[in-house]
Amino acid sequence: MKSVVVGTAGHIDHGKSALVQALTGTDPDRLKEEKARGITIDLGFAHAEMGGINVAFVDVPGHERFVKNMLAGVGGIDLVLLVVAADESVMPQTREHFDICKLLRVPAGVIVLTKSDLADAETRELAAIEVRELVAGSFLEGAPLVTVSARTGEGLDELRAALRAAATSVRTRSADGPARLPVDRVFSVRGFGTVVTGTLVSGRIRADDRLTVMPSTADGRPIAVRGVQVHGSRKEEAVAGQRAAVNLANLEVADLTRGQELVTPGAFESTVVADATVDMLPGARPLRHGARVRFHQGTAEIIGRVAVIGPAAAGAAPAIAPGSRGFIRVRLERPAVLTRHDRYILRAYSPPLTIAGGEILDPAPPRGAIRTAAALERSRELDAGRGGDVAAIARMIEEAGRRAFPLAALVSRAGVAPQEVDVRAAALTATNRVDRIGEVLVSRRVVDELKAAIGAMLTAHHRAQPLSEGVPREEARERLFRRGHPAVFERVVDDLVQSGTVAGRDRLSLARHHVALSPAEEQAREAIEAALRRGGLTPTDIAAIVSQHRLVATVAERVVHVLVKQKRLVRLDTLVFHDEALQSLKSQIRALKAAGTATIDVAMFKERFGVTRKFAIPLLEYLDRERVTRRAGESRLIL
Numbered sequence: 001m002k003s004v005v006v007g008t009a010g011h012i013d014h015g016k017s018a019l020v021q022a023l024t025g026t027d028p029d030r031l032k033e034e035k036a037r038g039i040t041i042d043l044g045f046a047h048a049e050m051g052g053i054n055v056a057f058v059d060v061p062g063h064e065r066f067v068k069n070m071l072a073g074v075g076g077i078d079l080v081l082l083v084v085a086a087d088e089s090v091m092p093q094t095r096e097h098f099d100i101c102k103l104l105r106v107p108a109g110v111i112v113l114t115k116s117d118l119a120d121a122e123t124r125e126l127a128a129i130e131v132r133e134l135v136a137g138s139f140l141e142g143a144p145l146v147t148v149s150a151r152t153g154e155g156l157d158e159l160r161a162a163l164r165a166a167a168t169s170v171r172t173r174s175a176d177g178p179a180r181l182p183v184d185r186v187f188s189v190r191g192f193g194t195v196v197t198g199t200l201v202s203g204r205i206r207a208d209d210r211l212t213v214m215p216s217t218a219d220g221r222p223i224a225v226r227g228v229q230v231h232g233s234r235k236e237e238a239v240a241g242q243r244a245a246v247n248l249a250n251l252e253v254a255d256l257t258r259g260q261e262l263v264t265p266g267a268f269e270s271t272v273v274a275d276a277t278v279d280m281l282p283g284a285r286p287l288r289h290g291a292r293v294r295f296h297q298g299t300a301e302i303i304g305r306v307a308v309i310g311p312a313a314a315g316a317a318p319a320i321a322p323g324s325r326g327f328i329r330v331r332l333e334r335p336a337v338l339t340r341h342d343r344y345i346l347r348a349y350s351p352p353l354t355i356a357g358g359e360i361l362d363p364a365p366p367r368g369a370i371r372t373a374a375a376l377e378r379s380r381e382l383d384a385g386r387g388g389d390v391a392a393i394a395r396m397i398e399e400a401g402r403r404a405f406p407l408a409a410l411v412s413r414a415g416v417a418p419q420e421v422d423v424r425a426a427a428l429t430a431t432n433r434v435d436r437i438g439e440v441l442v443s444r445r446v447v448d449e450l451k452a453a454i455g456a457m458l459t460a461h462h463r464a465q466p467l468s469e470g471v472p473r474e475e476a477r478e479r480l481f482r483r484g485h486p487a488v489f490e491r492v493v494d495d496l497v498q499s500g501t502v503a504g505r506d507r508l509s510l511a512r513h514h515v516a517l518s519p520a521e522e523q524a525r526e527a528i529e530a531a532l533r534r535g536g537l538t539p540t541d542i543a544a545i546v547s548q549h550r551l552v553a554t555v556a557e558r559v560v561h562v563l564v565k566q567k568r569l570v571r572l573d574t575l576v577f578h579d580e581a582l583q584s585l586k587s588q589i590r591a592l593k594a595a596g597t598a599t600i601d602v603a604m605f606k607e608r609f610g611v612t613r614k615f616a617i618p619l620l621e622y623l624d625r626e627r628v629t630r631r632a633g634e635s636r637l638i639l
Contacts, residue, residue, distance in 0.1 A: 003054040003242045004167040005199050007074045009097035010083030015114035020057045022150040024048040028059035047231040051164040056243040072184050072299040076199030078170045080109035086119035089127040090134050096354050103357025104343045109140050110162045117149040173240035177417040178267030179203035182298035186256045194253050197245045206237040211262050215270035215335035224249040259300030261337045269412045270335035275365040277358040282323035284355035289318035294347040304332040310376030327379035329370050338363040340415035364413050366399045394433045397441050402484030404440035437491045450492045453480050458510045467562045470509030524551045524559045532578040537611050539577055572618040586628050593638040601635045
């Protein structure tokens with residue numbers, strides 16, 4: 001059965017609560033003070049089935065002192081009942097509530113003239129004319145207007161029919177996204193424990209789900225759901241668009257408050273800074289740079305300050321004029337749960353009047369100057385990001401730079417439904433502005449710049465050290481990409497290797513690079529290799545070779561280093577052997593095994609190969625490392 005949430009709006013004492021009670025049979029005024037004073041102070045709730053549609057009513061207070069409570073109730077509504085008393089017509093809170101509904105982009109509604117039994121036909125007609133003038137050009141311009149009396153019952157059936165028709169046209173909220181329930185009430189039920197209520201604006205909540213409460217001092221701590229009720233009845237699950245009561249385990253009432261949200265872990269983040277559009281009401285004062293405001297989103301009210309984005313006109317203080325549209329950065333005094341496309345309301349700090357509203361563009365904007373033309377252009381680009389928001393998200397990814405943009409941030413920051421993440425990532429990569437690397441998205445510019453930087457670094461290294469075989473991979477990452485995402489560096493290197501531009505894994509070099517020896521180095525190489533070949537298992541000391549052939553010591557040192565890297569020479573402790581001699585040794589030891597000799601000791605090795613202990617010990621240890629032999633006490637087993 002389709003469910004819709006209907007909120008009342010209107011001036012104090014215009015009959016909102018009485019109307020809800022007449023439609024549902026439930027008095028939404030639940031507080032003793034409300035009944036004693038005859039006014040609604042806090043949110044009230046009731047529900048009814050109307051022609052196969054579950055209609056949940058959120059009754060809001062009309063007194064100007066309780067507009068903040070009204071705002072906590074209308075954030076998740078699908079329809080509004082704009083209530084105007086026929087005997088009083090449009091009043092100040094009628095206008096403010098209506099402005100709030102417009103700023104929140106409430107999609108549809110019904111206009112209700114109440115207390116028809118207290119007004120004659122001419123007064124009713126005048127009230128109808130005034131309310132039609134109020135809503136002209138708005139989402140309620142063509143809405144049905146129904147005259148009712150909660151006391152006599154006049155017009156109630158017509159109102160129910162109008163509500164059914166409006167509810168049929170309302171788009172059903174997606175239950176496939178992450179669960180998000182802004183908390184509007186917290187209480188305790190004997191035998192069950194802590195219960196929170198709210199309108200589930202996205203996703204679904206089932207018994208035994210693990211959710212988290214945000215913002216809180218323990219963000220991310222999983223909270224078990226004991227049970228779920230919808231419209232007072234226990235259900236297997238609550239889905240988006242329904243009013244729900246959720247019984248939570250291991251939480252006390254004091255741990256929760258209105259303004260927090262019950263959400264899917266990892267799907268949302270808390271923030272104290274956000275960039276947003278702002279639409280100023282025509283009757284408001286200019287919104288000045290640095291103004292202190294009351295920020296309302298969901299069920300939360302948070303004090304904050306606004307900074308106007310973009311350069312001010314010459315000689316003028318930065319401000320956004322009444323009735324105009326602009327961009328702001330809001331800085332909050334405590335965290336809020338925000339994601340892209342959330343709607344919000346601004347009220348002046350004092351007196352607390354509604355002045356503006358808008359849409360969150362980026363709940364995690366990068367640091368930087370905002371009183372610039374570039375910052376204004378950025379906001380315009382984020383605001384123009386419709387049709388999947390591809391261009392806007394690509395901008396965020398480019399701003400992330402080397403740190404890259406986690407796929408999870410598509411949900412928590414960009415407001416993408418989890419089931420659409422892969423599709424959106426594919427759309428982003430199709431723009432040629434973005435690459436997907438594992439679980440992150442990175443700007444193509446970052447990838448191209450890193451490829452160029454690696455090429456330039458290796459070119460400079462080979463020029464400075466022509467005998468070097470390359471730069472250690474980790475050293476290259478530390479020098480070029482220390483603060484970047486490791487997966488990006490690894491993918492870029494792998495791409496360069498696969499394309500044939502770079503060679504090596506542990507050491508990186510240009511594929512075209514070959515160690516080139518100078519004539520002096522080539523002379524040293526020939527002398528050293530010849531001497532070590534002749535020396536076999538008792539090689540001549542390098543210093544002796546240098547002296548004998550009158551080589552330059554530093555040149556000889558460089559050549560030996562290169563030949564060791566190329567594995568043509570092998571250094572064992574302080575001795576240097578030619579690899580050919582060691583390969584021959586391994587073959588001879590294996591031949592002993594084939595001839596029936598199972599073990600060999602130091603004495604036998606010395607006698608067999610005509611070497612002293614100086615050479616025998618390093619050579620036997622080398623054979624152990626090469627797994628040709630294995631030490632067993634004073635002897636070695638030939639493997």
